[in-house]
Structures are given as C-alpha cells and as structure tokens.
Amino acid sequence: MILRRPFFWIIAAAIAAFAAAPLGGDVELRESLLLAAVYITLASNLNIMLGYAGYVNFGSIVFFGLGGYFCIWFMNSLHWGLVGAVLAAGAAVSAMAFLFGLGILRLRGIHFALATIGVVEAVMAFVTTFEPWGGSTGIYLSTELFQALGGPAAALWTIYYLLVGVMGLSLYLSYFVKRSKFGVGLRAIGQNEDAAVTLGVPAPRYKAAAYSLSAFLPAVAGGLYFFKGAFIQPADAFDLTLSTEAIVITMLGGQGTIFGPALGAYLYEELRGWLLTSATFANFQLVVAGVLLLAIVLFAPGGLMGLIYRRFPRLKRVLE
Amino acid sequence: MSAILEVERLGKRFDGLQAVGDLSFTVNEGEILGLIGPNGAGKSTVFNLVNGVIAPDTGRVLFRGADITAEAPYRVARRGLARTHQIVQPLPAMTVLENCEVGACFGRENLPLARARAAAREAALLVGLEAQLDAPALQLTIAGKKRLELARALAAQPALLLLDEVLAGLNPAEVARMIETVRAIRARGVAILMIEHLMQAIMSLSDRIVVLNSGRKLSEGAPGAVAQDPAVIEAYLGDPGLARNGR
Amino acid sequence: MIGLLASILDGVLVGAVYGLAAMGITLIWGVMDVVNLTHGAMIVAGMFGVYLLVDATGVPAYAALAPVLLAGFAAGVALYWVAIHRVVGQPPLMSLLATFSVNLVLIGLGTALWGTVLFNVQVSLPGFSIGRYTFPGTHLMAAVLTAVIAGALYLFLYRTRLGKAVRAVAGNREAAELVGIPTTRILALSCGLGVALACVSGALIATLFPFTVLSGDAYQLKSFVVTVLGGMGNPTGALLAGLALGLLEGVATPFMPVSWTLVLEFVLFVVVLIAFPGGLLSVRLRRRRP
Numbered sequence: 124m125i126l127r128r129p130f131f132w133i134i135a136a137a138i139a140a141f142a143a144a145p146l147g148g149d150v151e152l153r154e155s156l157l158l159a160a161v162y163i164t165l166a167s168n169l170n171i172m173l174g175y176a177g178y179v180n181f182g183s184i185v186f187f188g189l190g191g192y193f194c195i196w197f198m199n200s201l202h203w204g205l206v207g208a209v210l211a212a213g214a215a216v217s218a219m220a221f222l223f224g225l226g227i228l229r230l231r232g233i234h235f236a237l238a239t240i241g242v243v244e245a246v247m248a249f250v251t252t253f254e255p256w257g258g259s260t261g262i263y264l265s266t267e268l269f270q271a272l273g274g275p276a277a278a279l280w281t282i283y284y285l286l287v288g289v290m291g292l293s294l295y296l297s298y299f300v301k302r303s304k305f306g307v308g309l310r311a312i313g314q315n316e317d318a319a320v321t322l323g324v325p326a327p328r329y330k331a332a333a334y335s336l337s338a339f340l341p342a343v344a345g346g347l348y349f350f351k352g353a354f355i356q357p358a359d360a361f362d363l364t365l366s367t368e369a370i371v372i373t374m375l376g377g378q379g380t381i382f383g384p385a386l387g388a389y390l391y392e393e394l395r396g397w398l399l400t401s402a403t404f405a406n407f408q409l410v411v412a413g414v415l416l417l418a419i420v421l422f423a424p425g426g427l428m429g430l431i432y433r434r435f436p437r438l439k440r441v442l443e
Numbered sequence: 444m445s446a447i448l449e450v451e452r453l454g455k456r457f458d459g460l461q462a463v464g465d466l467s468f469t470v471n472e473g474e475i476l477g478l479i480g481p482n483g484a485g486k487s488t489v490f491n492l493v494n495g496v497i498a499p500d501t502g503r504v505l506f507r508g509a510d511i512t513a514e515a516p517y518r519v520a521r522r523g524l525a526r527t528h529q530i531v532q533p534l535p536a537m538t539v540l541e542n543c544e545v546g547a548c549f550g551r552e553n554l555p556l557a558r559a560r561a562a563a564r565e566a567a568l569l570v571g572l573e574a575q576l577d578a579p580a581l582q583l584t585i586a587g588k589k590r591l592e593l594a595r596a597l598a599a600q601p602a603l604l605l606l607d608e609v610l611a612g613l614n615p616a617e618v619a620r621m622i623e624t625v626r627a628i629r630a631r632g633v634a635i636l637m638i639e640h641l642m643q644a645i646m647s648l649s650d651r652i653v654v655l656n657s658g659r660k661l662s663e664g665a666p667g668a669v670a671q672d673p674a675v676i677e678a679y680l681g682d683p684g685l686a687r688n689g690r
Numbered sequence: 691m692i693g694l695l696a697s698i699l700d701g702v703l704v705g706a707v708y709g710l711a712a713m714g715i716t717l718i719w720g721v722m723d724v725v726n727l728t729h730g731a732m733i734v735a736g737m738f739g740v741y742l743l744v745d746a747t748g749v750p751a752y753a754a755l756a757p758v759l760l761a762g763f764a765a766g767v768a769l770y771w772v773a774i775h776r777v778v779g780q781p782p783l784m785s786l787l788a789t790f791s792v793n794l795v796l797i798g799l800g801t802a803l804w805g806t807v808l809f810n811v812q813v814s815l816p817g818f819s820i821g822r823y824t825f826p827g828t829h830l831m832a833a834v835l836t837a838v839i840a841g842a843l844y845l846f847l848y849r850t851r852l853g854k855a856v857r858a859v860a861g862n863r864e865a866a867e868l869v870g871i872p873t874t875r876i877l878a879l880s881c882g883l884g885v886a887l888a889c890v891s892g893a894l895i896a897t898l899f900p901f902t903v904l905s906g907d908a909y910q911l912k913s914f915v916v917t918v919l920g921g922m923g924n925p926t927g928a929l930l931a932g933l934a935l936g937l938l939e940g941v942a943t944p945f946m947p948v949s950w951t952l953v954l955e956f957v958l959f960v961v962v963l964i965a966f967p968g969g970l971l972s973v974r975l976r977r978r979r980p
Contacts, residue, residue, distance in 0.1 A: 173783075179783055227963065231782075236725070237963075244952055252947060310537065310541075311534055314536060314537055315532050315533070318532035321496070322525075322545050322599065323548075323550050323553075324517055370787070374787065407798060408798070409798035409801075410799055412794055413792065413795035416791035417772075417792060
C-alpha cells in the first residue's frame with residue numbers, strides 16, 4: 124500500500140540518482156556526493172527528534188563519532204568484516220543512546236538540549252584518555268583491511284554505495300516513522316507534550332525510542348566514513364561543527380519534513396563549497412551558518428519546505 | 444449503580460496553601476457529576492490529581508476499582524479516563540482529524556493508525572467538526588477548539604470523561620449546542636465529571652453535584668438540594684444573612 | 691591533608707566566580723524561560739574585553755571590569771532585541787536555536803579574528819600565605835569582587851522598584867503586564883543583566899587563568915551544571931551551587947587529570963537533572979504554576 128504513495132518513489136529516484144551520477148568514474152563528483160549523503164543521513168535522523176518530537180539534539184555528532192570508533196575497533200582489534208563491524212557499531216551506539224535517553228528524556232526539551240551539548244564534551248574528554256581506543260592520538264587502520272574489499276580504489280567505491288544505501292535508509296526511516304502511529308505520537312509530543320501525555324502518548328518511552336532510533340544510521344555512517352579515512356581521532360570524531368551543520372541543514376530545509384533535510388543538505392553543501400573558495404569568507408563558515416539559522420528561526424521556522432508549502436499547498440500531498 | 448471513580452481523602456498542598464483537603468467523592472457509571480465552587484476552590488487541581496498530572500500528598504484515586512493514584516497521565520488515559528482542559532490545548536499545527544487521531548491511537552482502544560482514523564472521524568462528527576477535518580487546529584475559533592478538545596477526548600472511547608469548563612467563552616447558541624453534545628455523550632454510556640461555572644447549565648445537566656470551597660467538600664447531593672444549602676449560598680455570596688432571608 | 695584543604699578552599703574561591711556566571715544564566719532563564727546559549731561566547735567576550743582594554747590603555751585589569759560590565763549590559767539588551775524578542779512566547783526549541791545561532795556567529799567571528807591562540811591577562815597581586823600554601827591574590831580578589839557584584843544584584847532585585855518589577859515578571863508575566871509593568875522593557879533589562887554577569891565573570895576568569903576563543907564551552911557547561919544544581923531561576927542557589935562546584939573541583943583536581951574534571955561535572959549535571967530537577971535548594975525566584 125505504501126508503494127502506491129508517490130513519495131516512496133521520489134526517494135527511490137533520489138537514491139538512483141546518487142548511485143548513477145558518478146558512474147562514469149568521476150571521483151571528484153563521487154566525493155562531493157558522498158559528503159552530501161553523510162549530511163542527508165545526519166539531518167534526516169536528527170529530524171526524527173527535532174522535526175517530529177521537537178527536541179533539539181545538539182550533539183548528534185556523538186553517534187557518528189562513536190559509531191566510527193566502535194567500527195574501527197571491531198575491525199582492528201576483533202578482526203570483523205566491514206559490514207558486521209558497521210552494523211554492530213550501529214547497534215552498540217543505539218543501545219547506549221536508549222539507556223542514556225531513558226534517563227535524560229524524562230525531562231523536558233531544554234534540559235535534554237543542554238545535556239546533549241555536554242555529552243559531546245564529556246565523551247570526547249573520556250575517549251581522549253581511553254587508551255584501548257588510542258587516546259588522543261587515535262587509531263590508524265592498516266591498509267590491508269582494504270584488500271578484503273578488492274583494494275583501496277574499489278573499496279572507496281564500495282563505501283560510497285554503502286553510504287548511499289545508508290542515506291536511502293535514513294530517508295525511508297524518516298518517512299515510515301512519520302506515517303506510523305509512533306510518528307503521530309512523536310508529533311503530538313512536539314506540538315504540546317502535556318496535552319499528548321494526557322491523551323495517552325507514553326512520552327518517556329517514545330522519546331527514548333526516537334533518540335535511540337536516530338542514533339543507529341548515523342553510527343553506521345560514522346563507521347563507514349572513518350573506515351574510509353582509515354584513521355580516527357577524538358578531535359575529528361567529535362567535532363561539533365558537523366552536528367551544528369546538521370541542525371542548520373534540517374532547519375534550512377524544513378524540520379518535520381522528509382524532503383527538507385535533503386534539500387537543505389544540497390543547498391548547504393553548495394553554499395559551503397562557495398564559501399570555502401571565496402577569499403573573504405573562508406573563515407566565516409560558521410558565522411554564515413549562524414546568520415542563516417537565526418534568519419530561519421526568526422522569520423521562516425518552517426524552512427524552505429515551509430515556504431514552498433505555503434505557496435503551493437497542493438504539493439503537501441506529493442512531497443513529505 | 445457501581446462506582447467508576449472513587450476519590451478517597453485526597454489532599455494536596457502547594458507551598459503552604461492547602462489546595463485540596465481531605466476530599467472524598469464518587470462518580471457512578473453512566474452519571475453526570477457536577478463539580479462546582481467559587482474561584483480558587485481547587486476544582487482544576489482535583490482534575491490534575493485524578494489524571495496524574497500532579498501527585499497527591501494524601502489519599503487515593505480508584506478508577507474502576509484499580510488504584511491509579513499518582514499514575515502517569517498516559518497510563519491513566521490508557522485505562523479509559525479522558526479529560527479536557529480549561530484553557531484549550533490543541534496540537535496547533537496538526538489538523539482536526541490528526542488531533543483526534545492522537546486520541547484514538549493512544550486512548551483506551553489503543554487502535555492502529557488506520558482504525559484510529561475512522562474513530563477520529565466519528566468523534567469529530569459527534570461534536571460537529573466534520574466540515575473542518577483538514578483544517579489546522581490553530582485556525583479554529585475558540586468554540587471550535589473547545590469542540591476539538593471534546594472530540595479528541597471522545598476519540599479515545601473513554602469510560603469516564605473529565606470536562607473542565609467546557610462551556611466557558613461560548614455564546615448562548617454554542618452553549619446550548621454543547622449541552623446537547625454532553626447529553627449525547629452520556630447517552631452513549633460515558634460517565635462524566637464536569638467542572639462548570641455556568642450555574643443553570645450544570646444544574647440542569649448534572650445528576651448530582653459536589654460543591655468545593657477552599658479545597659474541601661462543602662456539600663453534595665441532587666442539584667436542587669445543593670442550591671438550597673445555606674452553606675453553599677454563603678460560600679458563593681459571602682453573607683449568611685442572604686441565606687437566612689431567603690434568596 | 692592540609693594540601694587537600696587548601697585545594698578545597700582555593701576551589702571555593704574560584705567557585706564563587708562560577709556562581710556569578712551561573713547567576714547570569716539563571717536570571718534570564720527565570721525571567722523569560724529562555725536558555726541563553728550565547729553564555730559561553732559572552733564569557734569569552736568578557737575575557738577579551740579585559741585583555742584588549744589592558745593591552746590598549748595599560749589600566750590595571752580590575753579597572754576594566756566596570757566598562758566590561760556596562761558593555762555586557764548593552765550587548766545583552768541588543769541580544770534580546772535581535773534574537774529573543776520574537777521567540778519569547780514560542781516553544782523553547784525556538785529560543786534555544788535563536789541564541790545558539792548567535793553563539794555560532796560570535797564564536798565564528800572570534801576565531802576569525804583571534805584564532806585559537808592562548809591569551810593571558812597579566813595581573814600581579816600579592817598572595818595570601820598560610821605555611822607552605824599560597825592562595826593566589828587573584829583568586830581572593832575575584833571572590834571578593836564576586837561578593838560585591840552579587841551583593842549589588844541582590845540590592846537591586848530586592849530593594850528597588852525596578853528589581854521588584856523584574857521579580858514580578860519572572861513570577862507571572864501576564865499578571866505583571868496587567869498591573870502596568872512594561873514587560874518587554876523588563877525582559878530586555880533582564881537579558882542585559884544576565885549577559886553583563888556573564889561578561890564580568892569572564893573578565894574575572896581572565897585574571898585567573900589563560901584562555902582562548904574556545905574556552906567559553908567549558909565554562910558554559912560549568913555554568914549550566916551550577917544552574918541546575920542551584921535550581922532554575924534562583925540566584926542564591928546559583929551562587930551557593932557555584933561554591934559547591936568549586937569545592938568539588940578542589941577535591942577532585944589533586945586526584946584526577948584535568949580533562950576528567952569535565953566528565954565528572956557532566957555526569958553530575960545529568961544526575962542532578964534526573965534526580966533533582968528542581969535543584970538542591972528549594973527557594974525559588976519563580977514559582978511554578980500549580
């Protein structure tokens with residue numbers, strides 16, 4: 124029945140586009156699309172908490188970084204294969220997120236948001252002194268791990284397609300959650316948590332589940348991303364910039380929509396690319412992001428999709 | 444008639460103010476019990492204590508025989524107790540239908556989404572909102588929002604409905620309509636505990652009345668008897684002489 | 691043992707400044723239900739304010755406090771009008787993102803201007819010695835000045851009409867409006883005060899430790915820990931909780947590496963949030979509606 128909805132096929136088309144575009148061997152395009160896929164993954168999953176339940180997760184990078192660490196550790200020390208390591212990393216991070224969420228999500232949005240700011244600092248401080256994970260120097264992956272995938276060049280292509288797959292799963296996950304009873308409950312929480320609870324929405328459980336769910340695919344993406352670089356260290360794994368950008372992207376595109384994060388990711392990456400090459404603005408990446416976010420919050424809280432839907436309300440039936 | 448809600452010696456203190464003290468009353472199945480009292484008597488607090496928004500200091504709340512004292516509101520809702528709010532609490536960006544869906548999905552019936560949609564439609568129909576199913580809740584008038592509160596609570600197929608000043612802010616035509624709706628709800632077998640300030644309405648709707656003053660039960664009984672009770676008259680009008688001298 | 695005691699006492703002195711910073715957060719939070727995520731950036735602004743003034747004019751660091759306080763107040767009022775005014779009534783998500791975005795801008799500008807280099811403000815003040823242990827003069831001075839500023843805030847809040855208005859708005863904004871209090875101006879004023887406190891505490895911290903543009907994050911986290919420990923909207927609680935945190939740091943630093951202090955504080959933060967959502971003290975500036 125869901126196959127009849129046009130949006131299902133729109134997502135499929137997007138995935139196909141990502142898969143087909145660099146087929147000619149254009150490595151530069153592939154790298155650019157890979158980064159876009161990462162952004163879309165992070166933003167779509169962030170949306171589950173932010174756009175539906177209305178809870179800002181400032182530290183979503185923690186899923187990405189921990190996923191990377193778990194994956195590399197599983198492969199390096201336990202000698203697992205890529206797919207197994209990546210899935211296990213996702214599961215591990217999800218489980219941790221669920222436990223943490225059960226505790227911290229009994230509270231309201233503000234407290235949760237503050238806790239997510241702190242959690243990145245705390246985890247980074249911890250990992251920096253945690254010797255089994257390389258402490259502050261990090262872990263280097265031996266390149267023979269790439270041989271299992273057919274050598275470095277082939278491995279990069281495999282990783283690309285896997286990441287596109289993860290991106291697609293993120294979009295579908297976001298879509299299915301939105302259309303499910305779980306999603307109705309989350310959105311009720313986001314609109315008015317007190318009213319939702321009185322109506323019977325089991326808020327603490329739902330919020331923890333959403334938080335945990337929103338951790339899985341970013342953790343998998345993190346595993347793939349850092350495996351690709353064959354190196355992970357705390358400063359990169361827990362760089363708040365990426366989670367900040369995920370927030371800006373989600374808000375820019377339109378929180379609570381599925382197409383929004385994808386649109387936002389594309390636009391943001393274009394903007395960022397332009398900023399980095401422009402002489403005046405190279406250092407002002409975050410300043411521009413901040414100004415953009417402020418403008419959205421003050422004047423267009425529904426983001427671009429919000430503006431589009433206001434102009435073309437009919438599109439709501441097709442897009443999400 | 445068996446009791447569907449039993450409140451036993453409920454007490455709650457806020458920073459030195461005894462909002463509710465040693466309160467006991469019962470709501471029977473199929474009846475409409477009116478809860479009245481001067482402003483600040485603690486009526487909304489009673490609702491909050493019953494459905495779990497705040498925990499009482501003393502006393503118990505029993506719903507259909509089960510002890511639900513201080514249980515989380517969503518668990519209470521799942522048992523079949525729904526409530527509306529004095530200050531309406533719509534889910535603003537969601538449509539009327541979606542608002543009711545939430546009630547249907549997470550209330551007593553715990554329906555899957557498809558069946559919830561049907562139940563939601565039915566509830567909206569009962570209160571007369573069928574023309575605005577796709578309108579975002581924030582666009583409704585105050586009367587519409589009040590009806591939405593009601594529809595949402597009904598969509599959950601509750602056994603007991605707590606109505607908090609559902610007539611406040613409505614014009615006479617809307618009041619009359621709402622009274623009819625409340626009667627229709629009772630006709631379906633739902634017990635109702637309602638707080639109201641519109642004396643004529645609540646006196647005519649209720650089977651029994653409980654009068655609250657400063658958190659304590661002042662009087663209880665049939666509407667006619669309660670209206671004649673000198674203590675009640677004094678509480679509302681302040682001058683016992685007015686009671687002694689007739690109306 | 692004496693060494694531990696000295697460490698604790700020293701921690702308490704520094705903790706006073708943490709308390710001052712937290713008062714900035716709790717004031718804004720209590721009055722308008724907004725969490726100011728520019729707090730860290732404002733602390734850094736205070737640090738740089740002192741540095742630049744001292745560097746440019748050669749005045750002693752403590753003389754720079756007054757201008758920093760005033761500039762902070764102005765910045766806070768500006769912050770209110772630019773970012774907060776439009777989102778005050780909306781869901782907390784919006785004000786969080788609004789102040790967060792301003793923070794991005796400020797930190798971005800800061801790193802563009804000054805990079806991530808370490809800065810230091812030179813203050814020479816004789817210390818106070820007991821036996822082998824010296825309490826740095828700067829720590830003592832910072833604690834004293836904190837007491838003075840906190841005292842001034844108290845006098846303002848509890849002995850002036852304007853302060854009463856602030857407390858009224860914190861208690862119930864609609865009611866305050868109904869009795870004729872110009873709530874919007876009070877909100878702007880409170881925001882100004884909150885940011886001024888952040889800036890001046892940053893200025894004091896600059897006299898104690900070296901800093902970079904990115905130091906704000908750690909102090910912001912400490913401020914939040916102190917705020918929830920003391921109870922949201924409770925300035926007394928903030929000050930006392932600041933001392934408590936300082937005490938905790940004093941106990942912990944001889945025994946664990948510096949980076950672990952932050953982990954400990956975060957764990958404490960989460961534990962307090964879960965176990966004591968109202969803070970460890972019960973007196974509040976703002977009553978919860980029943």
